[in-house]
Amino acid sequence: MTTDDEGGRGRLTGPAGPDEEPHTPAAPAPDAPGPNAPLPDAPGPNAPVPDAVTCRALRYAFGETKAVDGVDLSVRTGEVFGLLGPNGAGKTTAIRCITTLLPVPAGMVRVFGHDAAKERMAVRRLLGYVPQQLSADAGLTGRENVALFARVFDVSRRERAARVTQALAAVGLTDAAGRLAKTYSGGMIRRLELAQALVSAPRLLMLDEPTIGLDPIARTSVWEHINAVRAATGMTVLVTTHYMDEADQYCDRLALMHQGRIRALGTPDELRSALRARRRATRTPAAAHPAPLTPGTPTPAAAPDTPATTAPASAPPTTPSSPPSAPSRPSDTEPTLEDVFRDVAGSGLDEQSGDFRDVRSTRRTANRVG
């Protein structure tokens, strides 16, 4: 992730960048619910609930750099979906296409059925976005920061004060609401930004690295508040993260992204058990010398609901002819998500992940909240 001076990657409510249409505040929803109110009823008992997000063959390039290179994924309504990947994987670019901050030059993106290329304002009204870069104003109090977002999002004047109070309470900042944001800790700033995004009662909350640079206690606190709001509202959450432990603990489903592509998709348990199966397969006599990882081969671990997505597969699946009897070795232990990532992303992950721009931007973000 980078800051605004590096390619117009501004916040959803901020000034339009070179690739953005000017942001007209969303039309007021006269009876819009507060951040903790239940979501409006579905159209009818038998009406299909559209997925919160659908991407099909999404591509985005910065010049020669294919930041997003054919992404297919569906985020189901009500789930916490994690987009996991190293620096430069393409997570932020994909998120920004979904938020409409970047155009969709190739492929298709829908948010609750609305086409992000053709119905940008309809999409923006449905989502709250917390970018990596600072979106709170240090010179304003917590309450003023959230009130500013309420105005930008056209929360009706009648409702504004109550909504701001609710949003601050939802993130545990009631007592600190009158203090200037510059006196907040990193964790409090992140929670303030969460309140800013929640004040418009979004159906989809998108968070780009919400806990980067925070200490473990602040990280837990941010997640607890996200989960509490989700439990109260049924809101869908799409989050990007580098942290495998957080992804494992807090996300219902994950997409593992590397070099612009989704390499695997599923629940944390599904991803781990698929790796266990691949490891078992490679321990058969026929696979004593497993084939090298081959990019582009579909694998059972790869995105069960995204058939077009491919992932580097290890050896072709075979049926074990005898029970494994090899002595304990690292691959016999319960695989972690990091093991899964290394398996599907292939060797050289560390060397291939992120260039100078990506590392610099991550450090900047960490510094500003640290």
Ligand SMILES: Nc1ncnc2c1ncn2[C@@H]1O[C@H](COP(=O)(O)OP(=O)(O)OP(=O)(O)O)[C@@H](O)[C@H]1O
């Ligand atoms: N404005 C830009 N101009 C040129 N290249 C860019 C720009 N923004 C991103 N990129 C490149 O696009 C690729 C994907 O970057 P992106 O920020 O989407 O990845 P990411 O997974 O979000 O990384 P991070 O975790 O560091 O935020 C990287 O190679 C990055 O250097």
